[in-house]
């Protein structure tokens with residue numbers, strides 16, 4: 001607890017090309033302990049972490065997370081990064097509940113790298129909709145431990161036994177004498193106490209903040225332009241940089257035909273060759289960008305040693321054709337009963353091939369990196385990231401220094417959806433590190449939207465072959481699915497041959513319907529593109545494939561798709577309840593087509609998904625207007641087991657519906673001759689406000705283990721819409737996005 | 749050239765075709781106005797120029813010399829802007845928040861010109877992109893701000 005020596009670093013500006021001097025001057029001596037640091041500065045945190053015991057039990061050291069300030073407000077360092085999903089507010093609710101501090105009195109920021117924060121299965125990342133569910137118990141204990149220490153300190157101060165004390169938000173109360181002590185007054189003493197071995201947690205029935213629609217802590221700052229993202233960071237003496245990447249990954253810059261002209265452009269400081277890119281450093285970003293885009297660069301062909309070079313003849317169409325033409329059953333991932341045998345003897349067999357395209361993340365904040373080399377040889381980075389330790393390790397390699405000499409700041413993210421994981425060729429910080437070294441000044445590098453759409457790590461392309469077997473009564477008795485393609489988990493965390501990457505099959509495997517004979521297999525085909533995690537990962541397309549094929553089976557067996565789902569969930573009360581909940585929320589299941597009050601002809605589709613530990617049922621209502629698909633309402637019932645903030649869950653469901661619908665209707669990255677055809681939102685359309693449906697949410701708390709929130713709302717949306725559309729169009733939708741279907745002839 | 753931003757005059761010495769966005773962000777350190785696309789697609793860069801919602805990423809700075817420019821930094825000082833901000837907070841609109849400077853400015857421009865907008869007016873004016881899908885909350889907040 002006393003390992004955080006307060007430090008006040010004075011950062012000296014340098015305009016003469018020298019490294020920056022960081023003077024470290026201890027201040028205020030011993031009167032301020034770890035819990036009462038009035039100012040939190042990066043150097044202090046670095047020191048604190050350097051001093052952390054060799055073996056830290058993540059999430060246990062109060063001082064690594066909490067600072068109670070003299071005014072009794074709390075600075076909390078979150079292991080998870082805020083990017084719109086509301087995690088900072090959720091953390092304040094969870095910790096505040098046990099600490100007994102109103103979450104509104106929390107200031108939350110992203111924690112630096114360090115062993116205390118490895119709360120995601122021994123590592124640390126913000127993703128997989130894991131933040132709350134992986135840390136809930138630990139963070140409650142942390143808050144309770146800090147409260148216990150404050151009680152102890154107050155007991156000493158008041159000269160009464162701790163057993164006579166209780167707390168009210170922000171203060172300790174001695175009921176018999178009527179005396180109170182504000183947390184801020186005793187935080188210093190509390191900081192010196194050992195961590196309590198055992199703490200009691202608050203009874204769920206007495207929760208004041210957990211489970212309540214607590215207002216987001218960042219709502220006002222984000223409504224007034226005060227929230228600071230990576231793109232907004234500035235430091236004295238910095239120069240700006242812009243890059244032009246090789247159009248195809250793997251190419252290196254050769255001759256710069258007009259280097260002298262560009263060097264003479266306004267504000268240009270210097271021109272640089274980087275791995276796979278050229279850069280201009282200038283005194284404003286606009287000047288840097290203008291200059292770098294004026295550079296006429298000859299790019300080499302990728303050397304044979306390049307990893308993932310983009311072939312010159314690569315096209316997404318041809319790759320899709322290849323996936324679809326790849327035959328075989330692949331490696332089995334999930335097997336139940338005898339799918340092949342049952343299919344062979346089934347009364348009826350239906351077959352279909354489904355596919356989904358590449359997608360970009362399209363988060364609205366383009367990636368950036370601010371890099372500064374300090375005089376002591378350390379490197380300081382302000383970068384959008386979902387995994388500080390992984391970025392720290394990689395940055396250290398790029399910089400050629402030890403990881404502990406890399407100081408990572410993780411500002412709020414302007415959206416992420418999986419964009420800010422460590423994808424080596426998709427992150428700007430290696431370029432910023434090299435440029436800052438080369439010019440001896442801090443560098444702020446920003447990728448233009450065009451460079452971002454060229455280098456983003458894409459949701460992989462996929463195709464799935466289904467075969468469904470029905471018995472004589474039209475009930476599905478066998479299902480075989482073969483997914484063809486590559487999953488992002490295998491790409492980035494290592495793929496074992498003959499083992500299926502679960503991120504390629506999740507959402508086809510792990511389905512809840514009682515179809516007795518099933519086999520889900522995968523055929524790995526290398527994806528030539530740089531692929532990554534996209535909100536809800538494999539589920540984002542696999543549940544579309546499966547749930548839409550499910551309706552094909554229902555139609556073939558002449559069964560209502562909702563009723564068939566209910567029948568196949570008869571042995572699974574949690575899912576049956578959820579499906580009935582969404583039907584109820586929508587006013588009772590009706591498939592249509594039916595005439596709406598405005599005279600349009602409408603239909604509804606239903607889908608279920610089991611993503612990231614939560615269960616979701618979704619219904620969408622759709623009509624056609626002049627060949628355009630209009631989605632009017634989406635009803636989402638989600639069962640995450642138990643919850644922390646229903647208002648944030650509702651917001652996340654809205655967000656997931658928007659992104660799911662966007663992907664279903666509009667989005668597609670098209671490659672021709674090795675280059676993406678769209679480099680901005682003009683060519684890559686995303687959901688606009690006029691296409692946004694009403695969203696209705698019901699939260700079902702079944703009490704099952706806590707599941708995720710950020711991603712689970714998405715997977716059900718594309719299939720619910722596709723299933724509704726199929727009713728109107730009279731034909732199945734087996735390929736995304738739906739905007740490529742000509743629906744003009746269909747009667748709206 | 750002289751710019752009037754949030755009622756304050758600023759002298760800037762810059763190529764006249766520089767987009768207003770980058771003058772605000774890099775020359776004047778007003779980073780509340782955001783860059784999303786640079787191509788008049790997303791609206792993250794929306795500011796008010798003589799009361800009109802304007803996409804500053806494609807607005808040459810010389811074209812607004814002498815005009816009255818208002819940015820998100822001053823929105824809460826404006827009576828209409830203040831109402832919009834309160835409605836945004838009350839409706840908990842922001843998720844990642846990155847688009848919201850532009851959204852708030854677009855709403856402020858709308859309500860300055862059309863204090864009692866119809867749903868069609870709102871749909872016509874609130875066309876900025878939001879990747880987090882806050883569109884329903886935005887529409888609700890604009891309606892609330894108009895009632896306030």
Ligand code: FES
Pocket residue numbers: 782783784785786787788789790791792793794803804805806
């Ligand atoms: S940044 Fe100006 S419209 Fe997107």
Ligand code: FES
Pocket residue numbers: 084364414415842843844845846847848877878879880881882
């Ligand atoms: S709130 Fe994230 S882009 Fe709109």
